[in-house]
Amino acid sequence: MNTELTFRKVFGRPETLTDAVTHYCPGCGHSIAHRLVAECIDEFGLREKTIAVPPVGCAVLAYDYFKVDMIEAPHGRGLAVATGIKRVQPDKFVFTYQGDGDLAAIGTAETIHAANRGEKLTTIYINNGIYGMTGGQMAPTTLIGMKATTAPMGRDPRLHGYPLDISRMIALCEGVVYVERCSLASVKHIKQAKKAIRKAFQCQLDELGYALVELLSPCPTNWKMSSRDAWDWTNTEMTKTYPLGVLKDTTGYEAKK
Amino acid sequence: MPNERMLMRGSQVVGEAAVRAGCRFYAGYPITPQNELPEYLASRMFEVGGTFIQGESELASINMTLGAAASGVRTMTSSASQGISLKQEAISFMCGQELPVVIVNMMRGGPGLGNIGPSGGDYFQATRGGGNGDYRTPVLAGANCQELVDITFLAFDIADKYRTPVILLGDGLIGQVAEPVVFPDFINIEKLPKKDWKLDGCLGREARAIHSQILDAQALYDHNMHLKKKYDLITANEQRWEEISTEDAEVVVVAYGTPARLAESAIEELRSEGMPVGLFRPITLWPYPLKPLRELSKRVKKIAVFEFSLGQMLEDVILSVGERAEIFFYGVPGGVITTPDDVAQFLRSINKGDAKIGLRIEV
Numbered sequence: 001m002n003t004e005l006t007f008r009k010v011f012g013r014p015e016t017l018t019d020a021v022t023h024y025c026p027g028c029g030h031s032i033a034h035r036l037v038a039e040c041i042d043e044f045g046l047r048e049k050t051i052a053v054p055p056v057g058c059a060v061l062a063y064d065y066f067k068v069d070m071i072e073a074p075h076g077r078g079l080a081v082a083t084g085i086k087r088v089q090p091d092k093f094v095f096t097y098q099g100d101g102d103l104a105a106i107g108t109a110e111t112i113h114a115a116n117r118g119e120k121l122t123t124i125y126i127n128n129g130i131y132g133m134t135g136g137q138m139a140p141t142t143l144i145g146m147k148a149t150t151a152p153m154g155r156d157p158r159l160h161g162y163p164l165d166i167s168r169m170i171a172l173c174e175g176v177v178y179v180e181r182c183s184l185a186s187v188k189h190i191k192q193a194k195k196a197i198r199k200a201f202q203c204q205l206d207e208l209g210y211a212l213v214e215l216l217s218p219c220p221t222n223w224k225m226s227s228r229d230a231w232d233w234t235n236t237e238m239t240k241t242y243p244l245g246v247l248k249d250t251t252g253y254e255a256k257k
Numbered sequence: 258m259p260n261e262r263m264l265m266r267g268s269q270v271v272g273e274a275a276v277r278a279g280c281r282f283y284a285g286y287p288i289t290p291q292n293e294l295p296e297y298l299a300s301r302m303f304e305v306g307g308t309f310i311q312g313e314s315e316l317a318s319i320n321m322t323l324g325a326a327a328s329g330v331r332t333m334t335s336s337a338s339q340g341i342s343l344k345q346e347a348i349s350f351m352c353g354q355e356l357p358v359v360i361v362n363m364m365r366g367g368p369g370l371g372n373i374g375p376s377g378g379d380y381f382q383a384t385r386g387g388g389n390g391d392y393r394t395p396v397l398a399g400a401n402c403q404e405l406v407d408i409t410f411l412a413f414d415i416a417d418k419y420r421t422p423v424i425l426l427g428d429g430l431i432g433q434v435a436e437p438v439v440f441p442d443f444i445n446i447e448k449l450p451k452k453d454w455k456l457d458g459c460l461g462r463e464a465r466a467i468h469s470q471i472l473d474a475q476a477l478y479d480h481n482m483h484l485k486k487k488y489d490l491i492t493a494n495e496q497r498w499e500e501i502s503t504e505d506a507e508v509v510v511v512a513y514g515t516p517a518r519l520a521e522s523a524i525e526e527l528r529s530e531g532m533p534v535g536l537f538r539p540i541t542l543w544p545y546p547l548k549p550l551r552e553l554s555k556r557v558k559k560i561a562v563f564e565f566s567l568g569q570m571l572e573d574v575i576l577s578v579g580e581r582a583e584i585f586f587y588g589v590p591g592g593v594i595t596t597p598d599d600v601a602q603f604l605r606s607i608n609k610g611d612a613k614i615g616l617r618i619e620v
Contacts, residue, residue: 049458053324063466069456071327072468074350077320080312084324084332085456087308088282092458110320113313 014038016047020064027227029126029184029217029234030059036194037097037124038066040201046093051085053078053095055102058132062097076107079114082121093204095122100141101131104166111166118175118209122200125167125212128219129238136222140164143241148222163241167214171248177209179247183216185234189244203251216242262439268293268335268432270402271361271425272301274409275333279446280359281307282325282332284318288340289373290429291363295335315343319360323347326356327467329455331413331446335361337429338379339370342387348422349388352484353469355454357416359409360394361425363432364565366592375428375515376591377565383424384543384573391481393488395495396424396542398514400521402436408540410441415495417450419487426542428565430515430594497540498549502528506535508559508607510600511550511574513539516563516589522597527604534604542570550577561607561615562586563600565593571618580620587615 013019016038024030041047047068054062056075063070073081078096086094103111103125114121130148131137138148138155141163145154155163171179178200182193196213203211216238218230225233265273272294275283283302285295295311302309308325312318318334325332336344341362351358364379366372379387383396395415397408405427412423456467471477502524503509510520517538527534537553539546554560560582564570567588578584587603589595599614606614 047464048460051328051456051458060470063468067459067464069459069464070466070468071324071456072350072354072466072470073320073323074346077316077323077347080317080320081324081327083310083317084282084284084321084326085328086324087310087321088325088328088330089457109313110317113317 014042016041016067018065018067022065023061024058025221027218027220027230028058029128029215032184032190033124033126033215033217034062034065036190036197039194040197041068043198044201044205046201049091050093050095051089052097053082055096055098057099057102059097059099059126060133076102076105077110078102078107079119079121079123080110083114083117083119086119086121090120093201095124097124098126099132100125100127100129100139104164105140108166112169112173115170115176115210115212116173120204120207121210122204123212124197125214126217127214127242128217129163130219130222132219132222143237165242167212167247170212175209176211176248177250178203178211179214181214181216181242181244181247183235183239183244185216185218185231189235199251199253202253208251214242216244260439260442262437264435264437265402266293266433266435267402267405267427268363269297270405270438271335271409272297273440274406275359275413276301276305276307277440277443278331278410278413279444279449280331280333280413281305281446282322282330283307283334284310284312284321285335286312286315286318286340288337290365291335291337291361291432293432294361315340316346319344319347322358323351323356326351326358327456329452329457331417333359333361335363337363337365338367338376341379341382345388348394349390349392350469351422352392352394353390354467355420356422356467357420358422359412359416359425360422361427364426364428364591366590372592373429374592374594375430375565377428377514377516377569378591379426380542380564380566380569383426384545392484393491393543394422394424395491395544396426398426398540398542399431400514400518400538402431402434402438405431406438406440415491419491420454421487421491426514428515492544495541496544496546496549498546499538499540500553501536501538503535503537503553503557505533506557507533508561508604509535509537509553509557510561510563510604511537511539511570512563513542513570516565519595519597520563520600523600523604526597526601532604532608545573545577547573547577550574551581554578554581557582559583559585559607561604563603564588565591575618575620584618584620585615586618
């Protein structure tokens with residue numbers, strides 16, 4: 001009888017991620033999103049040709065977690081900074097990682113216009129419907145009735161306007177080739193999110209145009225829920241305002257298969 | 258064809274000089290009176306294989322140059338006054354991130370929308386830092402189109418040497434006036450010092466990040482002290498000024514940019530009348546040529562400050578001169594075009610001591 005044990009590695013940290021302990025709260029979607037992005041960078045072999053632009057917000061310290069070149073952009077200006085990088089270095093892989101405050105409030109103009117110019121960039125858009133780092137203020141994406149520290153009675157459209165579905169606005173722009181909305185709040189959804197991120201990366205590698213993946217992401221801390229409840233709430237409540245699925249796809253990838 | 262005399266407007270001169278100085282990325286947003294610059298570069302950048310982008314705003318444009326600067330290319334943006342106000346956020350970031358970029362401001366009348374006439378109203382904004390935090394930006398001002406060529410080359414060199422944003426401060430007059438200029442040859446971009454800090458993907462090295470956020474108090478303190486050292490070095494090395502007819506002068510006009518040019522004409526006229534007048538013209542507004550002006554003030558009786566604003570550079574003159582000479586001030590607010598004759602009247606008034614034009618400043 002052979003008593004020697006053999007080991008085979010079936011799971012590990014992506015090469016693109018550092019071994020730092022993240023500052024993200026338990027149940028937060030950022031660490032999952034980071035991992036998915038890092039896995040895709042590894043799978044495409046892009047680590048040494050990537051320049052990433054993290055946001056201002058909870059993921060502002062992303063450069064501590066990714067082993068790729070990164071540059072901080074002022075709040076909301078990520079896609080303008082990324083435009084400058086990609087135009088100077090068209091052979092590099094350039095992506096922005098932005099939250100809903102960054103991308104859909106203070107950076108709306110930079111976002112829409114970079115998309116409309118069809119910049120060959122990829123955006124990972126984290127939508128948790130709230131300002132996380134600053135402590136739970138109302139976001140442009142906050143759901144109607146949802147409470148925030150600056151909307152203590154809950155979002156009232158008569159006072160605060162409506163949740164902004166910026167991904168749909170982006171999908172209307174000619175320069176955009178692919179927009180998909182996914183969720184990070186179940187294993188099944190995480191797998192779909194990974195597929196979407198891969199496809200969005202492929203759009204840039206094939207120089208097709210702008211691509212964005214929106215990820216509905218739980219924020220248990222500021223939603224004041226348990227991680228379990230926050231995951232459920234993401235998939236049952238958030239998806240009513242932000243239905244999952246492909247919002248635009250002119251890549252023709254599926255047809256080619 | 259290098260070295261040929263060409264007739265060009267000031268804004269176009271800056272554009273051509275930038276291209277010859279190796280600038281290969283420009284982003285800007287239209288605003289009068291500097292539109293000739295982006296219009297010139299829209300085709301010129303294409304000809305030299307660079308990138309021109311008309312951004313959706315001044316904010317977007319300067320952040321595009323931020324990305325380009327981090328990529329290691331010589332880069333420039335431009336605007337006028339209120340557009341420069343919008344760029345302050347990124348200027349502060351780029352000072353913290355130590356990114357080299359040249360920012361052109363063809364000043365117009367303010368505050369707010371003001372008008373499109375020439376102005377010196379953004380002197381404080383440029384020299385004191387219009388954005389947040391403890392930073393400085395070198396500021397260069399030329400008085401004619403040929404000098405714009407020189408200071409544009411200089412601006413890119415200073416930006417790269419010290420890894421800092423540099424402001425080229427002109428106004429609606431110098432930006433629009435057409436003069437004959439001669440350009441030097443194109444620099445060899447390949448021969449510029451390598452930027453070993455740039456972001457180009459981490460092939461064969463550790464990944465790196467460029468950021469101004471430093472949460473650790475001691476680390477932020479160290480970073481600010483590092484910047485301070487750099488600013489001290491710039492102050493020691495980069496002061497530039499010009500003196501005209503100061504050797505025997507009893508009254509010296511202190512003026513920069515377009516006002517200096519008006520003053521120069523006035524001085525010629527007054528010299529022909531026998532009045533011993535000279536000109537001290539700062540070319541770097543930060544670092545301000547404080548010591549040279551201080552030395553000069555020890556041997557002249559009267560210092561006459563003339564600017565297109567109501568007492569901004571005056572503060573630097575007071576800091577330089579103190580009580581060593583009498584200081585007189587004549588300020589014209591932005592958006593109004595004055596003549597050499599106005600300046601001559603001011604200087605005659607000082608000479609007579611009738612104080613009809615201008616103010617005697619009590620220090």
